[in-house]
Amino acid sequence: MTDPHTVILEMTRIEAGHLADLVAQFSALLQDREASVGGAPSDPALARLVPDAYPDDAEAAREFRDLTETALLHRRAEDAATVLASIGVDTTKDASAADARTAHVVRLDPEQLNAWLRTLAALRLVLAIRLGIDDEDDHDEDDPRFGVYDWLGYRLEGLVHAAEA
Amino acid sequence: MSLTTPDIREDVEFDTSSDADRPWQTVVWNDPVNLMSYVVHVFRQYFGFSVEEATRLMLAVHHDGHAVVAEGPREQMELHTNAMHDYGLWATLRKAPR
Numbered sequence: 001m002t003d004p005h006t007v008i009l010e011m012t013r014i015e016a017g018h019l020a021d022l023v024a025q026f027s028a029l030l031q032d033r034e035a036s037v038g039g040a041p042s043d044p045a046l047a048r049l050v051p052d053a054y055p056d057d058a059e060a061a062r063e064f065r066d067l068t069e070t071a072l073l074h075r076r077a078e079d080a081a082t083v084l085a086s087i088g089v090d091t092t093k094d095a096s097a098a099d100a101r102t103a104h105v106v107r108l109d110p111e112q113l114n115a116w117l118r119t120l121a122a123l124r125l126v127l128a129i130r131l132g133i134d135d136e137d138d139h140d141e142d143d144p145r146f147g148v149y150d151w152l153g154y155r156l157e158g159l160v161h162a163a164e165a
Numbered sequence: 166m167s168l169t170t171p172d173i174r175e176d177v178e179f180d181t182s183s184d185a186d187r188p189w190q191t192v193v194w195n196d197p198v199n200l201m202s203y204v205v206h207v208f209r210q211y212f213g214f215s216v217e218e219a220t221r222l223m224l225a226v227h228h229d230g231h232a233v234v235a236e237g238p239r240e241q242m243e244l245h246t247n248a249m250h251d252y253g254l255w256a257t258l259r260k261a262p263r
Contacts, residue, residue: 153200
């Protein structure tokens with residue numbers, strides 16, 4: 001019997017593999033920052049994840065950052081680890097072409113679902129910075145990374161609806 | 166008049182609009198990335214708002230560029246701001262404008 005609070009997410013094996021790759025890259029980005037916290041991040045993607053809390057008061061912004069940033073990055077890293085563990089894909093093995101389209105089912109309890117929501121939203125923030133998205137209508141059909149961005153949005157939307165159901 | 170009674174001036178005027186009296190606010194800013202449905206979900210989950218209130222605030226962020234989502238003591242507003250950052254929302258805090 002399935003717990004009524006469990007959300008079941010169906011994707012293809014290749015989607016799950018790509019997502020696991022993205023989340024692993026995200027974890028690496030967080031780790032780099034955790035190793036060198038101090039001052040506002042120079043990487044704009046990281047700066048977006050830990051924005052200045054006091055835009056008009058540099059001293060208060062620095063104090064807030066000193067008090068909160070390390071713990072926030074740590075929670076992000078835990079979320080990413082939760083997502084990776086629950087995807088259940090072995091990223092060290094390449095899926096064969098025949099395997100790529102097979103269904104891959106992910107079951108998420110409420111806590112895992114929250115980690116997925118926060119992580120997918122954060123991945124989109126990072127990608128949006130890398131893609132230079134300043135406006136909701138910014139889109140380049142020829143750049144495959146926009147496809148990844150849209151796909152993350154599609155998956156996030158689905159999970160939000162599942163969470164609100 | 167007793168010598169031990171402090172000399173209290175009765176005519177001190179308190180400026181009710183002074184900085185110390187104004188509460189702090191948590192402000193969420195619009196961004197081109199976060200999904201409307203996600204922002205509503207965050208407001209509901211974290212603040213416990215109704216769908217209507219969460220949607221009203223999300224739309225205010227979207228159309229006006231920002232919205233005040235909470236007001237109160239500074240420490241509490243810092244907690245809220247930090248929580249919004251956990252969700253990936255762009256939040257700041259400020260003193261309530263006069």
